[in-house]
Amino acid sequence: MPDNILNRIDPNKSYPSFKAKEPFTAKVISNTRLVAKDCEDDIRHVVFSLENSGFRHVNGQSIGIIATGEDDKGRAYKQRIYSVASSALGDDGERKTLSLCVKRADTIGEDGVLYKGVCSNYICDLKEGDEVLCTGALGRALMLPVDEETKLILLATGTGIAPMRAFINHIYNDAKSWKGGVDFYFGGKRADEALYMNEVNSEISNHNNPNIKMNTYFAFSREMTNASGQKMYIQNKVGENIEQLWEDLKKGNFSLYICGLKGIEEGLDEVISAYASTQGADWMEMKKEFKKQKRWNVEVY
């Protein structure tokens, strides 16, 4: 396989690894909002130049970002981790850039005070030309399979779409040869927060290659209800297509990825377990085996 479509860790190769004590520097090329002005959340697509950094990663990995400044005890901020939202070749297709998809993590505490997330605010406020200290590449939980006939089943909520965008861009823009097809589930609050699939940025919806079959399913919790009249969550959408999923699980040549909110996996287990028991199968036993085979891949935060 040519190196320029390398999409998984090759155990025979060594990869650069930048630690917090010796980080690499990435320079901001652009920082754009991914949702409409009136959306309650601020979620941004930030593109960095990797030129002269020496950094390399494979699809599905993350990086660390070290915000400038210090905490109230005078200590330098610790790094926070962000999934790389671009494919290994970058949004430029030449491996010279890296993109992140970051949500400004502000919370109103129980005391009524607005707490601003340190690193997410730092990233969301970056301007073109700013230089940022980064670590990585980090993580091996979400690696693409070698066999391009594998069916990819992608499940993301919110910014959990980042590694999925990397995979989808790899398939459509870089390798262009995925034969297994893709089922892509996205969960968010409202349709206007469907990242990269809304009126502000629709690049995932716009991918078009007649040889790649991608089905997209949305669960918008504040706009849709499930069969029980409750919020439509991503696992409920999977439940609507459970027969298809079951068929894929039985066939065995699939690779499933979960990224986003903690709690998605539990919800998904409930839905699949319920169906498995109607088929006389024990889902948790099946899942154990799928995990061993690296077909069941989870990164939640």
Ligand code: FAD
């Ligand atoms: P922090 O300063 O660490 O605060 C954390 C949260 O606590 C904030 O919401 C803040 O408002 C709240 N808070 C702080 N103090 C209080 C208080 N006293 N009372 C109540 N609330 C308080 N995030 C993304 O946006 N995109 C990604 O692609 C992404 N990928 C990730 C991948 C991995 C593997 C992991 C582990 C995490 C990922 N994250 C991602 C999450 C990211 O690492 C950060 O956790 C997130 O951005 C919040 O960091 P922060 O520094 O902004 O907030």
Ligand code: A2P
């Ligand atoms: P809600 O907040 O309406 O309860 P975002 O990161 O943009 O907030 O999106 C997260 C999405 O995941 C929201 O639609 C949120 O719904 C939904 N969600 C919250 N809890 C769960 C859960 N346990 N399982 C699946 N989805 C969830």
